Amino acid sequence: MVRPVGRIQGQRVVLVPYEKEHVPCYHKWMQDPKLLEDTFSESLSLEEQYELQESWNSDPHKCMFIILEKERMEVPEEELSNVEAMAGDVNIFMNDMEDEKAAEIDIMIAEPRSRGKGLAKEAVQLMIKYAAQHLQISKLRAKISDSNSTSLHLFRSLGFQDVGHSDVFQQATLELVLESQ
Template sequence: MKINENTLLEGHRVVLVPYNADHVPRYHAWMKSPELQQLTASEPLTLEQEYDMQRSWREDNDKCTFIILDKQRWADPSVEEEQCMVGDVNIFLTDPTDPSLAELEIMIAEPSYRGRGIGKEVTHMMMSYGVTKLGIKKFQAKIGLDNEVSIGMFKKLHFQEVRRRDVFSCLVCKVFKEVTLELTVDDLVRARLLDDTTFVKERDYRQTCGNRQELVSH
């Protein structure tokens, strides 16, 4: 999505940056993992297909994607940005007739970063961005039934379960069992969400390349 192509969001422990071509090799390596394929109900792609997907996420008007970076590592200019990657977070506008409805998806790909509250911080940041910049009024999250940690996190964020079903993948004859959770953004939810994300700083991604340490120290 063009709207966030130069947007950087800085949180307490993470930095969210646009998904660019430099991130693709590590992302591709992540998605070779059978565990991540299972958790995200996705299929492995070739590297060329992964680059095509990156361009799609960057250009299409119905997708908004950020790569999650470890803020502490990112603050060190000697560390390449790709080495700071933790996962990704996405908003998909799934209904062409209703641009206020969005599916929210988060993946913490690096196992050592799971269970540390990073998913909750990132989800809050992305939801706030979706509400204030994209006009989202209802969020959905579709999660594999085996992913109990993510289901629990979304329920703690006041998402309500609305559906359970089997999802068939015809290419490889797999069946994924998933649950759909929803949250309607009324005035109370919006106020709570914005209050929970007052710490987030929005910056121009292009201006952070040479002064990462200075920005984080302030």
Template structure:
């Protein structure tokens, strides 16, 4: 999505940055994992297909994607950005007749970062961005039935279970964005800073070149 191609969202533990071609090799290595393929209901792609997918996520108006970075690592000027990658988060506008409906997906690809509250923070940041910038009024998540940790997290975030599909072995949860949800999201993301990604990355590279 063009809207977020120069957007950096800064949280307490993470930075969300646009998915660029430089991120593809690391992402491609992640997706060789059968565990991640199962968790994301994805098929393995060749590296060239992964580059094609990255370009579509950047260009298509119905997809909004950010790469999740470890903020602490990213702030270390001696670490390349690709080494800071820990996952990704996406919003898909699944119904062209209803652009207020969004399917939310989050993947913490690096196992050592799971169970540390990062998924919760990323979800709040992405939902607030979707509400404020894309006018999303209903979020939907589809999670494999064997992914109990993710199901529990979204239920704790007050998503409601609406259906279970035994054929695809997944559960669908939803949240309507009413005023109470808007208020809660603003409170949970009051620390969030939106920055220009190009300027932030340029400044970081300048610091790295001087060390």
């Protein structure tokens, strides 16, 4: 896998690589206990968040994009400077040792004013296409908390099928087999 480069343009969102200028806003989001619970994350210091951002960009098995909401972008041509338009993130992890063509995907619309606008659906659709065309991924897996009905509905509406459940973690596993591109 290669580090994400450039941007991915949608109708309502622009996906850009996760860069240092995004970290302060991302760190602020990740102080929300509900987001931490929904994303199975831990609260980190700002310094730890910068280290995590660097690790994302250097790990060949991870691909992270920040979701920018076009409606809130002041200067669309300068998307990386549009930190105020940040809505969330969408990620792919290649963490299946038995299948190098499989990856885990997740989405987070962290900015409250960006929720309920269809941005997550568009961002996941763009990432599915990116995964198939640029990363040669043939299967995507999403692990979602039972309490996160919004994400469960989103992934199921995009064709992901329930393939497992962890009672211990109270988490569903859904998969989507991608068509050959």
